[in-house]
Amino acid sequence: MKRGFGIIILFFLFTIPLTLLVSGQSKYPFDYEQLSEDERLVIRFSHVVGEDTPKGMAARKFAELLKERSNGYIEVQVFSNGTLYKDGEEMNALSRGDVQVIAPAISKLTEYVPEISVYDLPYAFHSLEEVHTFTEGVAGQKLTERLREFNLYALGIWDSGFKQMSNRLRPIQKLEDLKNLSMRIMPSDILAEQFSILGAYPKEYDFNAVFHELQKGSFDGQENTLTNITSKNFYSLQDYLTISNHGYLGYFVLFNLDFWNSLDEDVKQLITDTYLEVQEWEWELTEKLNENTLQEIEQCQCIELHHLSDEDKILWEEKFEPLYDYYIEKYGDELIKELPKFKSKT
Template sequence: MYSVSHYFRISFFLLAGMSILLLAGCRTEPYPKDFEQLSEDERIVIRFSHVVGEDTPKGLAARKFAQLVKERSNGYVEVQVFPNGFLYKDGEEMEALLNGDVQMIAPATSKVTSLIPEWSVMDLPFAFNSYEEVHQYINGPAGKKLISMFDSHGLQMLGLWDNGFKQMTNRNFPIHTPEDLRQLRMRIMPSEIISKQFLVSGAIPKEIDFNIVFHHLENGDVDGQENTLSNIASKNLHLLQNYLTISNHGYLGYVLLVNKEFWEDLPESVRDLIADALLEVSEWEWKNAHKLNAEKLDELERCKCIDIYHLTEEDRKLWEQSFQPVYEYYEDRFGTEYIKALPKNKKEAD
């Protein structure tokens, strides 16, 4: 025989259990407000891999994006940022994204040209005079067509972050004219158009991953390189070079890419949250990139640790004329559509 207290305990637990079930059935939210208590399997995790330092425009923006998404989703969506090629190196991250090993990357525009060669229009020398012109181009018909090309490769482009305009450094002598590049071994990013621009100047282009450029400069494997001021300073490349030419000869930006299958599987509310966060961060990143590059130039001028030369307007005209064969090479491969849409060519047509 069971005692009255025994039946009372059973009744209590049954009522408690029914109350919990009733409360659960009345919940409008499937999870508690603070999602950080959930395991990684229960949250949405986005692994964001990139190859530059944390104090660069891309590195800072990636961290801000991760923080914003975490706050606005109450921890339900977590962006895990892996900088400095920690997960995947320069030539590895695209394959990792396509395979779903990471969900998001932000490669330089030149890095996507192996997948979509038409994107090398962004690498054409002196194609853009300002960041505004770049954004205008990407948001125009030609840019939208370039963006749509990612779809057939299983990728979704979510935006474009600025890094800056590229400058040239070397250890041998000042670079004032295209002739000064002759026989110089110059590190470049993987891009057929960038390679062509140095070849027509008589230089010897060397494709080297960004994370090991310092090592190759230190060993004397290359004489110089081209990059933005923030990248040059963050990797201390200027400490191994004697001369810096402020040429602004090419734009360097980052394409924000996600795995398309992963993106389409996300709830619409999460996609909206990410898109809104990226829009806000992108506007912040553009301003910060411009400011950071200006600050780095000021630091380099004050340190007197490298000889700095600024191209004059006359210099620039000479450089543009010398690079005309690069434009002709692009046109032979892809036609005139993307070149005619460049802001400077549209102005001439108007």
């Protein structure tokens, strides 16, 4: 291993491979939990959403499984709700090595790889399965390779789901209802254009500031997934919610690349295998939690709810077509061609 363990620990490492220790096949299992923090492999994982969201629950499961499977040698310390670093601070903390893993919304990565905003295009995906296929295909590989240029290693993608729109002034039933509304967005030129072409006013705020700014009346509404809207209690400050499913929200799980490269191969393999198992679990969990959350909102009658019809969605999708031209003009059509909605036509 890369870290000093003392004479006794080195003996075990040279005589008993980690793969045997974690699989339980060793005749002499060693309890690494007895070691100090400096002697274990400590991985600090910071994220900004609630613990009961898909990302929050997956981060905890990832930590629990790695601790169990490494007999306590790998300790993932999870800091949720922006308690360690706020929304706008995480990337710098990862770059400095103050944390080793974060899971930012993909929109936050447009500062580094602008063309990653392909994920923000409205109605680019019609199911989470389409997102996963795109990410695991040629387009996703190209984007994650670009992230390496910024010392970022993408282990995979976690879902939050599809975004809905809420606001405090009027029901959003037609596209015209968005006119003159101020809407909070994440940092993405595509998201800014999305609202601008409808006559709305996009305003960029960090996620951890949204509730406070809604209280102040800094903007009228916002877009987010149902689990984020409820876990942060945004709906208590909004009067109208439209189930539009107009855009995908997900997270790349990112390691500091230098830190990742410093790990032994057996440790990398254990982390990767465990992550992939958690990723499958998280994908299923996301769909269930968003379905359950919608039912709870419908039952509580605490916000006026509107569902876009299939006809409405077609109209919305047509209205957003200029955004695809805008994207192509700035970043080319290489990634656009890989979107399921266009690939199925070729």
